[in-house]
Structures are given as structure tokens and as C-alpha cells.
Amino acid sequence: MEYKPENRICQNCKKDFIIEPDDFSFYEKIKVPPPTWCPECRFQRRCLFRNERKLFRNIDGFTGKPILSLYPPEAEFPVYEDSYWSSDNWDPFSYGVDFDRSKPFLTQLYELNLRVPHPRSDAINMVRSDYSANAADLKNCYLIFNATSTEDSAYGNAVDYCKNCFDNSHISSSERCYESFWLNKCYDTNFSSECDECVSVYFSKNCVGCSNCFGCVNLRNKTYCYFNEQLSKEEYQEKIKNLELSKWSNIQKVKEKSELFWLDFPVKYVQGIKNYDCSGEYISNSKNVRNSYLVRGGEDLKYVHYSQTTGCRDSMDTTVSGLNSELIYECMTCGWNSSQARFSFECWDGGIDFEYSMFCGKKANHVFGSVSINSGDYVILNKKYHKEEFYKLRDEIRKHMDEMPYVDKRGRVYKYGEFFPPEFSPFAYNDTITPEHFPLSKDEIISYGANWYEIPKTEYNTTINSSDIPDDIRDVKDEIVKEIISCEKCNRAYKIIPEELQFLRQNNLPIPHSCVDCRHKERISQRNKSKLYRRKCNCNGECSSNNNYDNTIEHFHGKDQCKVEFETSYAPDRPEIVYCEKCYQQEVY
Secondary structure, X not given: OOOXXXXXXXXXXXXXXXXXHHHXXXXXXXXXXXXXXXXXXXXXXXXXXXXXXXXXXXXXXXXOOEEEEOOOHHHOOOEEOHHHHOOOOXXXXXXXXXXXXXXXXXXXXXXXXXXXOXXXXXXXOOEOOOOOEEEEOOEOXXXXXXXXXXXXXXXXXXXXXXXXXXXXEEEEOOEOOEEEEEEEOOEEEEOOEEEEXXXXXXXXXXXXXXXXXXXXXXXXXXXXXXXXXXXXXXXXXXXXXXXXXXXXXXXXXXXXXXXXXXXXXXXXXXXXXXOEOOOEEEEEOOEEEEOEEEEEOOEEEEEEEEEOEOOEEEEEEEEOOEOOXXXXXXXXEEEOOOEEEEOXXXXXXXXXXXXXXXXXXXXXXXXXXXXXXXXEEEEEOOEEOOHHHHHHHHHHHXXXXXXXXEEOOOOOEEOOXXXXXXXXXXXXXXXXXXXXXXXXXXXXXXXXXXXXXXXOOOOXXXXXXXXXXXOEXXXXXXXXXHOOEEOOOOOOEEOXXXXXXXXXXXXXXXXXXXXXXXXXXXXXXXXXXXXXEEEEOOEXXXXXXXXXXXXXXXXXXXXXXXXXXXXXOOOOOOOOEEEOHHHHHHHHO
8 A cells, every 4th residue: 555644743743743754664564553742742751651760668568577679669559679570489470360341452551550569670680780770781790771682880861782891871791881872893992972882981982993082072993092182002101191080070070071082073963873864863773763763783663762772673752672572663661582572561571472561471361451471372461261252352442443543631632552651650750861862840740741859858967068078089088988978969879889999099090070970971961862853954065163173184075055954862952063974984984
């Protein structure tokens, strides 16, 4: 069947959006109706179901003992220790209920969800990593979130296949890195951003294959460069020695200098390398990925976000996915060796064919409207059915969802084909990743239909202020790990763990003066938002349009202004010089 582009009005924001022919083809392929919310509102709605890195004090529903959990007590459902939850010591089918034709199906699913136990931290195969969550295969990690196969690391999110890394965000296959963002295959790379295959690099951005470089930007396969100036080995080492990077005060000066220096050089309209026919931001090693964000090794994707473990393919509108997943649609945290998941939340680590389900996977297949099913086939509302009965009842429920849809607090209608309503989220809006992309005030959040968490004012018995920390790491005593420090930015308390102190001493780096949350916020402030803007290339012929950068070579358009237009995450009012692919490549390579 041949499809044509179609304009729709978003049910949520009331703005126009377009459904493209390829979109219709995908919906037909997986047998779902077209969406009634625009792509941006769909992403915002899914984000409400992702608390990435906040732990709450809760009670284990089995032992009655205090535990730390991703889920606050206000979520109301019971939580189990992950190992017990994934065991055969309890029976999720004992919570099964019959389908009630007298009320909306989503109401029934929500009621079931409040009764069935959930895992406390959504983590598997963890070794000595009790304070980490949303993770798999971690060893000796502390406060590492949204991570896979990482060890001996602390304080980070999206840290995959890494070793001995502290205070990083969105890094992969790297070792001994510190305070960096969007790295791949790097070693000893610190205070840097968007670097690939670099060694012993500091305060640098968008460098590839470089070693022993400091304060650099847009370099390829360079060694001993200082703020893009080529030096001899001896000159470089003398420069670094004179900086005295063991001092906190000097780190702050260099950081400010390097970030200002970066602005004098062009950035590519999209951050990423080794892509074919891709659009969005932070995409690498991917093919046919459109309007997506933070994707590594993806193929045939659209409106996909946070797919940073390779292997997500043939999917749309999924957030937090990857590792050999396919045919995923309108899901949050689904995938990981799974396929055919639709309108689901936390269904991963194996399994096929999930709809309107939560916390299902592993050895479960063909599951509809169920919670915490990790083994068993043909399940609806946590009840097993014969194959023929399952498909008959599933089709009846889909029809029932159209005839008696759920209507949320704001009057938005949820027929078959919609993700869960905001009010179904177990998290408050400001405890999720949503504010990182859609910042709203308390009143706006309540009006939207989500919950708000009022952070309690807590008196911390801190023992020292951050200003009391010795400026030089060489002057720091072992007793620092016993201190409770007051953050210089928010005044909340934080500590230095022994492994962190050891790492900083080995790398001759100073003690941080802010808490882990403030460090996280500052780090991801480097990260562009997912929203795309239509812009023209800033190459003006022989220089940039703001005259801050002189081109080093004549470009394909000669001395005339470049006419190329593109979609980019750099808003028009941003200070960066944004070049198209060709102009950028001619300057960098």
C-alpha cells in the first residue's frame, strides 16, 4: 500500500505534526494505529517513567527491612530486593485477575500494578554494587546508573563497558577517565567532551585518535598539542607541569579558558561519527537513524533516545533501549535481547511480544497487560491462557480499549496504541529525566497531569565546608574520607569514598568541591537537548559568519556563503559556530 504524508493535531499540545509514509509503513508492519500525540510529547510522556539516578529509602516487601530503591514509598506498590524478585521464591501469577469488561482496561492494569512486587533497583548480575541502579553486570561500582558491564567505577550515568572511571556521563569502552562526557574507547581522558579513541587528553572537545593533548578542539590523530598548538614532547610536558593541575583553583581557571577557546572553532551540525543517513544528536556508528538522540550502533530507527548499547534496530519511539533489540515501539526501558515490545515499561533481558506490560522479560513471551512476569507464555493480567484463548482475548481487549478508553485527569483519551498516561508513573516529574529535556514549574507540572516531589529541607551535620578542603591533592590527608562535606553550590552533604581518593591521588587531581548531584548537572549541561532546529551553515566563505574563525582551506562553495541547510540541536541563539558536514570535514580533516 502506498502512503502519503498526513498532518495531525497533537492530542496533548494541540500543535500540528506530520506522519510520514515510512511511519505508516512501520505502524502497519507491527499492527498498531498511528499516534495521536506528536513526537515531542510522546518523548516527554515516556521520560516520566524514567528515574535514572535517585534512590529512596523504602521497605522490602518480603523481609520488612529498610532498603534503597528507585521507587519511593509513595509509589504504593511493594518492592523486593532484585535477587529475590527475579527468583522462583514468589509467584507473580498468584496476583492474576480476570478481564473486567465493565471498566477501562488501563484502569485494571494500574490496579494490578499497585499489588504486584517490583524490583528495587532494576539491576541484574551486580557484584558489590549495591548503590547503583538501572544497570546490568556491574562490579565494584558506586552510584553508577544506566550502565552495562562496567567495573571499579563511581559517580556516572550511561557508563558502558568501562573500567576505573569516575564522574562521567555517556561514555563507552573507556578506562581511567574523569569528569567527561560522550567518550568512546578513550583512556586517561579528563574534563573532555565528544572524544573518540584518545589517550591522556585533558580539557579537549571533539578530538579523535589524539594523545597527550590539552585544551584542544577538532583535532585528528595529533600528539603533544596545547590549545591546538603543536609542541615538542619536552615543551608539552613543561607546559603541563607548570599548570599544577593538582590544585583545585588551577583546574577552575583552565576549565574556563578551554571552554572559551572551544567556542572559537566550528562544531558539526550533529555530534557523531561513522554514520550513514542519520539525523538527530549524539549518534555514532549508525545507519538510517532519524530524529534520534544518544544512539550508538543503531539501524533503521526513528524518534529513539538513549540507545547507547549497540544493536537496536527497526524501532520507533523508544527511550532507553539497545543491545540486540528490534521492533520496539512506544516503550520506556525495553529491549536487551528482546523484540516486539509495544506500549511497555521496563521489559528487558529477553522475551518476545510484550504489550502494555511492566517489568516483564527474560523467559516470558506473548504477554499483554501484565506485571513482573519473567517466565511463561500467553499471559494477560498475570493469568496464563492457552494460545488460542490468549489471542482471542487480546483482540477483544484491544477493541474494548477503543470502545471504553481510559481518560486521564486532563481529559486526554487513551485508546489502543497509546503509551501509559502521565499519572501512571511511579515517579514525580522532577525525579525523572524529564526536566533535563522539558523543564517545567511546579504549577505547570501539576497542570500537565504529573506529580511533583517537594524536596524536604534537611539539616545536615556536615563536618567541613568545601572551602576547607586543601587546594592541592598532595596536601589532602587520609582522614578526608571520614568528613561530611558541605557542597559549595547547594550546601547539601557529600563524602569522598576511599576508591575516589585513591583515583584522584593516582591521577594527581584535586578533591571536588561540589556534591555528586551538582557535578552531574554541570556535566550534562554540556549535552545539547534533543530538540532540533532548522538552520543554515555558518560558513561565510572564507570565515565563519561571526568572523571569529578563519577557514584553513577553500571550501566546495568557494568564497560564497554556504547554502546548505540542516536540522541541528544547536538553537539559533547559541554562540557556537555551526558548520554543515562538508564544511566541517574540510576544516578538520
